[in-house]
Amino acid sequence: MSLAPVTLFKTPHYPKEAVCAATPIEGYRFTIWNIYRSKRFDVDRLDINFADKDMPEFVRGLRIVDHLENESYTVHGEDADHLSYSMCFIHNSNKEDRPDQFDEYLTQAINKKEYLVHKLFTEERTTETAVH
Secondary structure (H helix, E strand, O other), X not given: OOOOOOEEEEOOOOOOOOEEEEEEEOOXXXXXXXXXXXXXXXXEEEEEEEOOOOOOOOOEEEXXXXXXXXXXXXXXXXXXXXXXXXXXXXXXXXXXXXXXXXXXXXXXXXXXXXXOXXXXXXXXXXXXXXXX
């Protein structure tokens, strides 16, 4: 999936600092909310914003942008749920506040196409493996 131009706009339902973006994906317009950013990755929440033809397969989910590889990946349904849960799990377990933990998880999740941290790290001590 190639990266498309992004339009930034302020939203009336969120604080003045909240800015989201809109971008077309496969001919449909999506609202983008950035939920995670590092030197390598962005994770964005995507919600369909406008459609004037048949309902697409992808209506809402998450997009992972890998700036190092110049690639983006979209996940929805159960994979998006697993990605959201796993990022929260790692954040809560990351007592040393090391941002590279998310990058290591995202790199492995993309390569293996497995977004649930408990399946990705199959060793007995999942928490310690994922965050140390």
